[in-house]
Amino acid sequence: MSAPSAPLLSVQGMTKRFGTLLALSEVSLDIVPGEIHCILGENGAGKSTLCNLIFGVHQPDAGVMRFRAEPYRPAAPADALASGISMVHQHFSLVNDMTVVDNVLLGQTRGVLDRRACASRLDQLARQYGLPLEPFAKIEDLSVGERQRVEIVKCLMREPHLFVLDEPTAVLLPDEIAALLDVCRRVAERGCGVVLVTHKLAEIKKAADRVTVLRGGRVVATSSAPAAEIDALVRAMIHRDADAPATPAGSTPIGGTAAPPGASADRSAARAHGATEVLQVDGLTVRDVHGVTRLDNFTLTLNGGEIIGIAGVEGNGQSELAAVLSGMIEPTSGSFYLEDLDLTRAGPKAVTDAGIGVVPEDRHAVGCITGMTVAENMFLSRLGEFTRWGFLRRGAVNSAALALMKHFDVRAAGPEAAFSSLSGGNQQKAVLARELSLQNLTVLLAAQPTRGLDVGAVAAVYGHIRAASARGVGVILISSELDELLGVAHRIIVLYRGRIMGMCPADPGQRQRIGAMMAGHAA
């Protein structure tokens, strides 16, 4: 590529608030034609917000954009599309019942649908960019990678000047990722600007011409030679490498829980409780409705006080494992026991009653009911403890909730505040408070517990998990952030395509080996 030409898209001082949350603060960057510009950042850094502002989903509170040397102020995605900006969202917007061609034609055609012309155009694009697709296959019969190709083709049909992909690789297998990056390169070679949002370093190394790093809604670093500066970029992205979680002394748990001073104490605590097996998982296998094996013969023994981390790229069986262990789905085969109690098909109520606390991966869909109050969310599973003559004693629920809120530093207007009025971090602390306060808590299952949280909330979550472990609670921590697992867990199990690729101690020296296992290389 020649010296950077006039910018295709120029973003100046973009600021966006959601309620009290400052999602983006004074973000400026340029995209030039023909480059692959990666936006790097952890979950919650503002990457998606930036994309949504560019694509007109949200409007900025401050800041201006220029696109192709014209002022650009999209009021809706339709404006962005009309200007020549296309975007592949994290979540697909495909109609599963319809064919590829019909999905591509959706919203594109006036009058008669010319399916044959569309199919031949698809074939042409497929050859041009290396995106093989069967035009008349139904979406529901396609793999995730193929569905994404449909989304990409939908965008490319419009011959965009700027092509935005929001975390496109999160759901892909490694060879699919490689193919996707090739497509991005070919699109860029045709003079289109490509914005690739990611938090994966391998992709930066492989594909990025330039990188902008976001953290906490601000631009914290930029690089024009990212492959050479990868370490500096990582430091910029996860600034907390200096404090939490690798040196846990920085993360003091909040509240009066007996807390270990650090990981070494954790480990001795684990040894102290070591002898007692609390959870025995034996050969769990989950096949989905299409007969695809999502979790394959998963076996593990968890001791009291031990924290086992489950590592892996998302979509390699972690969600299924969490769903089975929390009683939300039944496994196809295999079993799991809490101490001597068979909970394999017992359902969520029995799982909770037996003493397994669950912090679900998807807080809004599973973890809480945003339309109810903080107190109701904290005690929904335990309302029976607060009745007199069949009536619910709201006062008692509220004061119990207030005590929990204090103990876990949940900041809200009060126990009667709507759960939706809490920030993400406080919502997650409330969910943790609920699960950690189960009377007979023996095992805590925490899936992606720090996703989307700010640094302070992350530290609090780690503190509570460590405190629980110090009390002798066995913890299964599922996370896609390897650093988190290395800092908090005692042992790490790596999942790849639903199988256990290997297990190793949570030692930062194992990083390379774990990375290789996450990518599917037996170690």
Next chain:
Amino acid sequence: MTTATAPTTAAPASPRLGSLVRRHAAILIPVAAVLAAGSIGLGLVGLMGVPIRTALDAFVGGAVGSPYAIAASINRSVVFALVGIGFVLANRANLTNVGGEGQIAVGGIAATAVALYGGVAHLPLGLAIVLPMLAAVAAGAVWGALAGIFKVKSGTNEVISTLLLSFIAIWLVYWSVQSEALLRRPRTTSATLPESLEIPDSTQLPLLTGDFSFPLHIGLPIAIVIAVVAAIVLEKTIFGTRLRAVGLNPVAATRAGISYGRTVITALALAGALGGLAGSFMIQGEQYLLKDGFSSGYGFDGLVAGLLARGSVGGVIAASLLFGFLRSGGINMEMVAAVPTALVMVIQGLIVIMLAAASFWLDRRTP
């Protein structure tokens, strides 16, 4: 003191009125909506060539013109209120029960069957009255629960299933009164109507005053008790909280140990039970025999009362009273002033739309 205050009270008369309106907007706006709809309706009556004065007299006469009219209006309101409360209960779990009409129908069949052939007529302690009512409650509950089971087992939308179950129930009434093997009265002449025998006096709902010129029956106090209980269940019990949790987020409710299936089926069974009870009131309190079409669309009026109430039991009662008197007045307007039925329906529809618009407007004003 007095001299100083006098001018200040006099001067800002209109701002005061403004703040009065603002403070009581929740009452005044719906009232204004009803009045506006009524005026438009009367305008339409005028356009049809019926003297407005005659129509209005007939309407008022039918709704409140005599003790008999008032009692009939209230009895009607009681039926609407029961269906509406059932709607609100199920709606708390985000379920839309549009099957009130069918639940009334099966309730009516069950009440008639037990009253006529259940051998209850000579039972003591009010059992002659209560057993047909309980049969109606059970029949309505089954009819509602069926929709719940369909939803839980196969994901059938309850709007579809409750509506289609209503058609089945309505035709079951037709079958029951056409077949002598079922409830049709023995055919004595060729002119015997397709309807059941009249239920025994002892199974009919007692009148509150015992005076047939003011035939208000004990359905009213029963409905009031049910309304109070329903309001308490919704606001003050675990079951009410669970209904709300399932309605807001079924997955998170399941995770919290609440059985989605049981909650959905129970909620629809309760709604159906109240519809069944309403059916028994119509048979045992007003009509005293089963005939085709006896449910007269009351299930749908009750549904609208529930919809307009937006989740509040008090709102159901207000809307039911409004519709009860409206229906009575409308029927009389049709009979006395010869205003076409269709126009009466149009006016009712106008009122519903205006009320819905008013509540929408109120919602936007106070977020």
